[in-house]
Amino acid sequence: MAGAHLLGEAMTGGYGATDILHACTIEARPGEIAVIVGPNGAGKSTAMKAIFGMLRLRGGRVSLGGEDITRLSPQDRVARGMAFVPQTSNIFPALSVEENLEMGAFLRRDAIRATMEQVFALFPVLRDKRRQAAGELSGGQRQQVAVGRALMTRPRVLMLDEPTAGVSPIVMDELFDRVIEIARTGLTILMVEQNARQALEIAHRGFVLVQGHNAYTDTGAALLANPEVRRSFLGG
Amino acid sequence: MEGTLNALVVLANYVVIPATAYGAQLALGALGVTLVFGILRFSNFAHGDSMAFGAAVTILTVWALQAAGVSIYPLPTALLALPVGIAATAVLMILTDRAVYRFYRRQKANPIILVIVSIGVMFIMNGLVRFVIGTEDIRFDDGARFIVDVRGFKAATGLAEGLAIRSAQVTTLVTAVAFVAALFWFLNRTRTGKSMRAFSDNEDLALLSGIDPERVVAVTWIITAALATTAGVLYGLDKSFWPTTYFQLLLPIFAAAVVGGLGSPLGAIAGGFLVAFSEVAVTYAFRRAAGHVMPEAWMPEGLVQLLSTDYKFAVSFMILVVVLLFRPTGLFRGTAS
Amino acid sequence: MSRVRLRTPVLFLLVAALIVVTGLAQSWNVALTIVNMGLVSAIVALGLNMQWGYAGLFNIGVMGFLALGGLAVVLVAVPPVAEAWAAGGPRTLAGLALAVAALAGAILLRRRMRPGVARGLATAAVIVLGYVLARAVFVPASEAIERVNPAGTGFLGGLGLPVLVAWPLGGVIAAGAAWLIARVALGLRADYLAIATLGIAEIIVAILKHEDWLTRGVKNVVGIPRPVPYEVDLLSDPAFVARAHLWGTDPVTAASILVKLAYAALFLVVLAILLWMAEKALNSPWGRMMRAIRDNETAAEAMGKDVTRRHLQIFVLGAAVCGIAGAMMTTLDGQLTPGAYQPLRFTFLVWVMVVVGGSGSNWGAVLGGFLIWWLWVMVEPIGAWLLGVVTMPLPASSALKLHLLGSAQHMRLITMGLILLLVLRFAPRGLIPER
Secondary structure (H helix, E strand, C coil), X not given: CCCCXXXXXXXXXXXXXXXXXXXXXXXXXXXXXXXXXXXXXXXXXXXXXXXXXXXCEEEEEEEECCEECCCCCHHHHHHCCEEEECCCCCCCCCCEHHHHHHHHCCXXXXXXXXXXXXXXXXXXXXXXXXXXXXXXXXXHHHHHHHHHHHHCCCCCEEEEXXXXXXXXXXXXXXXXXXXXXXXXXCCEEEEECCCHHHHHHHCCEEEEEECCEEEEEECHHHHHXXXXXXXXXXXX | CHHHHHHHHHHHHHHHHHHHHHHXXXXXXXXXXXXXXXXXXXXXCCHHHHHHHHHHHHHHHHHHHHHCCCCCCCCCHHHHHHHHHHHHHHHHHHHHHHHHHHHHHHCCCCHHHHHHHHHHHHHHHHXXXXXXXXXXXXXXXXXXXXXXXXXXXXXXXXXXXXXXXXXXXXXXHHHHHHHHHHHHHHHHHXXXXXXXXXXXXXXXXXXXXXXXXXXXXXXXXXXXXXXXXXXXXXXXXXCCXXXXXXXXXXXXXHHHHHHHCCCCHHHHHHHHHHHHHXXXXXXXXXXXXHXXXXXXXXCCCCCCECCCHHHHHHHHHHHHHHHHHHCCCCCCCCCCC | CHXXXXXXXXXXXXXXXXXXXXXXXXXXXXXXXXXXXXXXXXXXXXXXXXXXXXXXXXXXXXXXXXXXXXXXXXXXHCCECHHHHHHHHHHHHHHHHHXXXXXXXXXXXXXXXXXXXXXXXXXXXXXXXXXXXXXXXXXXXXXXXXXXXXXXXXXXXCCCCCHHHHHHHHHHHHHHHHHHHHHHHCCCCHHHHHHHHHHHHHXXXXXXXXXXXXXXXXXXXXXXXXXXXXXXXXXCCHHHHHHHHXXXXXXXXXXXXXXXXXXXXXXXXXXXXXXXXXXXXXXXXXXXXXXXXXXXXXXXXHCCXXXXXXXXXXXXXXXHHHHXXXXXXXXXXXXXXXXXXXXXXXXXXXXXXXXXXXXXXXXXXXXXXXXXXXXXXXXXXXXXXXXXXXXXXXXCCCHHHHHHHHCHHHHHHHHHHHHHHHHHHHCCCCCCCXX
């Protein structure tokens, strides 16, 4: 399926009176992985939420495939082809794996079997455990369920909020491999990551945020090569 | 040998059969409470009076049907009237939700405020029921009385003790089983049912998945109305309809729901039967059963009864306390923590 | 600011006006009856407000604490029945003592033994054995008591002390029961406390209804001695009759009003003391801490406050106030009628009082007590009148009209529910909001 161009342009806003984001711009293109990195409290997750409509913007705009979606609710954005995987509570623990995937496709009225097969092809372990309650799975498997659930809407854009938080390095590599695979199908991927180095290694485009500002924006490889970025954010 | 058989018959007659019917009624009631808790996240104290309201409308319909000469004998007319009671209760509950509960839901009010609100609703429903049908004790079971009667049983088996199975008890059990099966099929097999479970499980993610909360809530109230009305009618068929008893049923029903784990449908059923069997067994006088298996000389004095039936509430309460002390999440882990 | 200050006295004046109008329109006797129960209601509301308003504890077992207060009146004021004591008094008490001992033994075992199957079995055995033994001692004795002149007494009676002693004792008994419940249910979800209190209230009332040796059950204990003069005695006093004539009133009315005024004076003293104490407590560091805990339990716990202990304290105190009010109520009635304890009237109505008055506000609880009690009494005649007007066009013999007119009393419940819902929706902080 085809991805869509996602652009959050000069976004300014926050939760209360104080702004967390200051004219922050994030962009992701079809078939590419865009990664937001930065120190704690830089507003990474906030930027993600702003793009998804969970935060009122005081300035700037968000567009998807050229269409202005700044005023749409998160639910409407889902209907437009955006899928979001929250950092925590991102599965239905009491529902079986298969039911989690079905709920992901709740808005679709067509046959979902083929999409489910694609998800199972991507995460084979889920096929074996499809009758098991999702809450009983391991941390890494739960993340797979969460990503799988998001893919069930057949989104044009997949947004992941720190998908590797709290999983082991092996699981992390595995998960990143899957993300690359998903991007190859043409989807647009936007990801917030704590593990900056590994994330930039797979990123076509990286956004380094500092206190809600764009500090550096470049390709992942270029950011990894940039000595200043390395010194300040990647630990040398 | 015959003594043992006689003792078993006595136990079946006075403990197992009544407790099974009562357990089915409690299970249906507890399912309603647990469903509202799982989806709307508050303990609905108006549930007992919802049961009374559903039963009252059903009884009025029964009278209308009887006046029109409609009968499905040997089955009680109430079964025919049940859908009307369910429909009326569902309408009332959805209107109540629109007028009362929705406001607090949108505000994301503290659940305890919703509990107080449900007390206000309880007052109104209680008044409404009394207004509609009065405060008299009403018997409305016009079906066949017995499926197995004492004399027939004695003649067939040659035992000294008789066994009676009232049709109301069988009706209760069959209706409850059918209802529960339908409910579980709905929750586990249909798209709407699964979306309800998903909503109960993780509300935010359900919203992200495009599940419409208002629709989930409306369906929940309709199912709750069906469960409450059915429980209320079955209880009334088995015993009698008296508005006050329905408020008193709140305690065993909540005990059943909490014991099973609030928010867990399976737990509500298990809790219902646990409470019913404990209540009946603890308040039953075992003297007659004991008489068949014990030598005359060993027979203790008195009724061999643990607790007088006047204190049957105490049984639900004790079970509740024990569970709260040792396993606060209930036997089946519910959504409450 | 001045508007806020004025609000409380204005509202109280309004309620007073309602009662005066009732006095003028109906009779001063009716008005004073409302005042007296209003005073008692204000005290109950004060007690519940401590639990819910100060601390956010969800108690829907108010009825049970009121009933325990009523029991205290019987235990204190009724003269002892010597014959019944002789028939089985000590044995009954011994039976109860055995039950308590078994329970204590079980608790001790749980503390002393290591967890495991053996401990479970041992405790269960102690409880079952103790229970069987206690019943074996208790049942024949209590039955013997109940056989003593069942139509007249059939119970142990009380201590024959002045009835006023029962008021504090009612508080103590209610506090004891509250302590037991709190040990089990505090610290759990709010709804669990609610269900537990609901259950204990039902059990307490069931005990009062069915333990005839203690309370005569549904046969009621009547003629409980009064703390104020009897109308008959007043009327047989020539000086009183002469004075009544001097005032230009009928002596019978004068006597009944004087008795009611005497009750009112007693109740007013109790209310004033409790209200003063409640205000002092609420505005002390203790009260501020209580409210801080209510508003943010986690933060208070993080600051090192022992939340469960504080909750236990306030729960017991609130229950004690309810117990005192329960004793006063039974004293006012002059009889204990266990069958009359209904949760809608004795628990949930008090909730309406507290919520309407303003959760967390003592003056609000007092106002709510008076206002809602006045409404509770007056809704029925008002409802009957209203239905009379509505059904005017119907023929006198219409079945619907008769049904509606006969249902006027149920307007009470509907009205109370509506008031509760309207206040929660449009004035959730009540008539006199907490400061």
